[in-house]
Amino acid sequence: MSMIETPAVHHLSGGATDHHRHSSKRKLDEEDDGDFSDLVCVRMRKEEAVNSWSSSSGASGAAGSGCSVAVQKPRSHIQFFVRMMSAGNTIVMQAFPEDSVKSIHERIQSMKGIPVFEQRLIYRGKQLQWEQTLAECSIQNDANLQLVGRMRSTEHPQAWQIINDMVSLVYRLCCGETVHDSLKTIKGLITSYLNMTPRIDNESASGYFQIFMSSSAPDVLVMLYVSPYAGNKDCAESSVRHFLSSCRNTLSKALHGQCACVVLEFCKLLRRVGSNDPLYLYCRSTFGSLLETAGVSYAGSDNAKGLVLIKDIFPFVFELVNCLLMDLDSSMESHRAVGPLSNDVVDFTAFLVPLRTGIKEQQAVNGSMAQDKSNKDLLHAKEIEYLHCLYMQLLNKIDQCLQKMDQSLAGQEMMEGDNLYPGWSHYLSILKELYQISKLYDGAEEKLWSVLRRHRNVVCLLIVRYAKRTDEHQWILEHRFVTNFESRRHLAMMMFPEVKEDYEELHEMLIDRSQLLAESFEYIARAEPESLHAGLFMEFKNEEATGPGVLREWFLLVCQAIFNPQNALFVACPTDRRRFFPNPASKVHPLHLEYFSFAGRVIALALMHRVQVGIVFDRVFFLQLAGSYIVLEDIRSADPCLYTSCKQILDMDADFIDSDELGLTFVREVEELGQRKVVELCPGGKNLVVNSKNRDKYVELLIQDRFVTSISEQVSHFAKGFADILSNSKLQQYFFQSLDLEDLDWMLHGSEDTLSVEDWKAHTEYNGYSETDIQISWFWEIVGSMTADQRKVLLFFWTSVKYLPVEGFRGLASRLYIYRSLEPGDRLPSSHTCFFRLCFPAYSSMAVMKERLELITQEHIGCSFGTW
Structure with missing residues (x-):
């Protein structure tokens, strides 16, 4: 059963919403003052109670006096107040200290018609027993009692007890009474109440939230918030915040709908205080966050019960x-x-x-x-x-x-x-x-x-x-x-995790250059995906160099190995040797599918570390990773001969192709492990002749078998490896769908432009040298006379960057630096690739400097020559 008597306090909701955010906090108007006055001044002042006393003494004479009933007060009487939980008003009563509690119940019955056995008087959180006297209960002048239904009448008696204790305490504070550790007590009661609330959304849980609402807990807490007595506002704000944060953080998401209804009540009440009020703004934010998981309903829908309605959100x-x-x-x-x-x-x-x-x-x-x-x-x-x-x-x-x-x-x-x-x-x-x-x-x-x-x-x-x-x-x-x-x-x-700067979080690799591909595979393919999300720390065996520069070099070397046609994993496009797509014959390698997963991880890690590796994908490979359909125009680069043949078949005269001069059926020949075999493009394809009516279908099936079916496993494993590195593996197709092929080209390969000496110079600073020194003038003159390949090797020696970002030097993670070293003039330049530093002594002549620079720009020397 629900409580027979429930508190009815004047609600603050229903007023017009104040949309003016930047206006100063307004005082309540006269109408609002009346509402809050009803709340704050529920307890009648003593002199008002005396003035309302009528000539008719005793309970029977006072019964018709409405909300406030006064009894003549002899000198030895005590006066106290009984808050009517059902009627929302207060009775002013007088009695002798030796009167019994039961006699008070009987007088209430005569005045209000509530059966004695359905009454329960609460004072300072305790139920008063019938046989006790008022003196034994410590009832004194101006004491405040609460009248509620009996605990045995409710389904959740303990919850009612806790909330009524809290309401009683808050009510005493609103009346100006000082209560020791009031905030701690209120928070404790709120915590106890929420701890006993069921964690699943059912009728029982709904009953608990109904208790909170029926007891007018939101009303009295807001009443405390606007109370004029010192400390009450802070106490109320802290208590409300505690309730809201506890609802959001301790209760399951299944109960957020029930929570939202309570928070909505707080919002309605506090909006009348002011739309800029901090507690209102906090309640509003909490209400919104709960709604994201709670959902809403509209009036008249079957599931409207227990949910916030659309009309409640509009304001x-x-x-x-x-x-x-x-x-x-x-x-x-x-x-x-x-x-x-x-x-x-x-x-x-x-x-x-x-x-x-x-x-x-x-x-x-x-x-x-x-x-x-x-x-x-x-x-x-x-x-x-x-x-x-x-x-x-x-x-x-x-x-x-x-x-x-x-x-x-x-x-x-x-x-x-x-x-x-x-x-x-x-x-x-x-x-x-x-x-x-x-x-x-x-x-x-x-x-x-x-x-x-x-x-x-x-x-x-x-x-x-x-x-x-x-x-x-x-x-x-x-x-x-x-x-x-x-x-x-x-x-x-941003679909990738953010690379960490803390070396302790990075995935460490120690690799032998002579076993680059095999050892890299073990470190990357065998690792748990989460261990790669922080980034990589790379070191070559028997070399002192470490750091980002070495990592950039490793990416370049391992990608060259993965896409090397000799390893049979990928095939280069005949018309553009930078572009690759999976090799249908890759199964010659027993671990080929695992290596495709490894390749996907490496490419994703290179993108995550923003390293241009000089490798780009063919269109057919890119489109399959994006989940797109392959059509004739997409195969132009991957297989120019097949593209031309298909175009000719589609453009041929209908009569000629129907004459079967070409002798085509729905099959294609495939060379696998040195042997040729015939693959049917559809069931019964050997006996299905290509004609003018089905040639479009023939070309479509031919393309699908050649560039989709034959490499579907390879593409799938590459995509899986790539997805392992993303923050959310489900974003794999979406990553490629969000880009144009040219975008991915620029991200993986970088700029195609010849290295500009002027741009290079504009992004270089000096330490130990100045821009006007003769050695610096010689240096840029020598760089300007280099071939494009020599400049790439010099840049790689300097930074471990072989392919600039599409923005040029501006797109690098740092400016470049030339340091003056104190070594003898016969020493070669050195570099610190992690910090983009090139170091060389003050050479005695331009000829000496040119000789030293030409030496380090030889491919076999310039690569892997940096120190750290």
């Missing part, structure tokens, strides 16, 4: 949109403007997630679009239409912001590390939410992409500067026309 969304509109205005005003606050954006996102879900469910049930004004039965149609209006307001405002941003950056080349307006930092998050809303309304998405296309440059800058690993970016990568290579690369790179 918060409206409030937050108004906040964002004003903050976006301020973000355009000056360099110092902070713009939208992080909490507001997070809350906005949190409320929109369940709101969109609820609207979609409603649309599915009603079978109509949200903005269909003709559907008179559509629930919350006005609110949904208003959400569309809010969407348009926000979109127009963000359009203005992006335009202002574009104007502010006009003519500037933004470099990494350059300061941007702090107010711009949340634009991208707001745009993502606008995208989510746009999918609810016809034509709204097109308007959004029109805005983003118009401001493509600043959108890309926002992505590079503010996109976070924790965000979800699929929404913008699906529309690559509003991005550029730099922004797509940035988003793709």
Whole structure:
């Protein structure tokens, strides 16, 4: 059974929402003062109680006096107050100290008609026994008692006891009473109550939350928050925060729906205090975070019970949109403007997630679009239409912001590390939410992409500067026309874990150069994927050099070995020897599939460490990794002869091909382990002649067998190895889908341009030398006369970088340095590749310097010559 008597305290909800975020905290108006006065001043002042005394003495004479009943007070009487939990008012009573508790129950029955056996009087957290006297119970003047139903009438008596004890204590504090360790006691009661709450979402758990609401616990805590007595506000704030954080952190997600209903009540009450009130903002954030897992429902749905309704969320969304509109205005005003606050954006996102879900469910049930004004039965149609209006307001405002941003950056080349307006930092998050809303309304998405296309440059800058690993970016990568290579690369790179700087977390490798491929395979292929996520630490046996420079060298060497055609794993494209795709005949190696997984891991690790390895994929390989279908035009580079043949078959005269002059059937010949065999492209393919009607199908099946079926296992294992390195292995196909083939070329191979001496010089600094020294002039003159290959070897000797990023020297992780060494002039240059340092002594002549540099730019010397 539920409690027979429940407290009824005046609720603070129901007032208009205050959307003006930046206004100072207003005092309550007269109407609000009345509401709070009812709460704070439930206990009648003593003089008011005396004044309300009527000439008619005794309980029977007072019965008709309404909420406040006064009894004539002789000198020896004590006066006390009984809070009516059901009626929401207080009885002022007088009695002798020697009167029994039972007599008080009988007087209450005569006044209120509540049977004695259904009454329970609580004082200082303890139930008063019938046989006790008021003196024995320590009832004194102005004591406050609570009248509730008997514990045996409720399903959860212990929970009722705890919450009523808490309400009683809070009520005493509201009346100005000083209670020792009140905050500690309230928090302890809250913790005890939540600890006994069931951890699964069932009727029992629902009953516990109903107890909290029925006992008016939210009301009295907010009453304490607005209480004028010293310390009460801090006590209430700490108690409410404790309750909310405990709900979120200790209760299971299955109960978040029940929690959300309670937190919603807190929000409604506190909103009347002020929309800028810190405790209200905290409650609002908690409510939003709970909704992300709790879900919502709409009125009339079968599962509406126990869930927050759509109509309950709209006021918060409206409030937050108004906040964002004003903050976006301020973000355009000056360099110092902070713009939208992080909490507001997070809350906005949190409320929109369940709101969109609820609207979609409603649309599915009603079978109509949200903005269909003709559907008179559509629930919350006005609110949904208003959400569309809010969407348009926000979109127009963000359009203005992006335009202002574009104007502010006009003519500037933004470099990494350059300061941007702090107010711009949340634009991208707001745009993502606008995208989510746009999918609810016809034509709204097109308007959004029109805005983003118009401001493509600043959108890309926002992505590079503010996109976070924790965000979800699929929404913008699906529309690559509003991005550029730099922004797509940035988003793709965030699918990898972040390389750690702490060497103790790195996966260590000690490899013999003579056993490079086999030992690298053991270290990488046999490792648990998680152990590779922090990054790699590399060292060659019998060599002192360690650090990032050695790691870059290892990546280059191991990739050269993996893609070496002699190892039979990959085949180079005939027209572009940089491009590779899996070798259908790779099974000649017994561990070939494991090596493909190893290759996938190595390539992913190279990308994660931002090392250009000089290897690129053929289109057929790239498309299969992206899960895309292969068509004729995709095989042009991989097999030019087959491409030409297929084109000819498709372009031939229909009569000629129907004459069977070509003698083609649905088969293809394959050479495997030195033997040729015939493979049918479809069941019965040997007997199916190619003609003008089925030639399209023949070409399609031929391409699929040659470039899909024959290498499907190899591609699958490579993809699995690649996925092992991503933060989320499920993102493997999405990684390749988010890029163009050219993007991946630039990320894996780097720049195709000849090394520019001027760009090189512009990104070099000096230590021990100055730019005007004769040795520096000689050096750049000698570099300028080198061949392209010699420059690559010199750069590799200097940095262990053989292929520059597509941005050139600007894209390197550091500037380059030339150090003056104190060694004799006959010594060769040395390098510290980890720090991009080239060291050489002050050579006596340009001829001597040129001789030394030419020596180290020989391929067999320049590689692996750095010290560390």
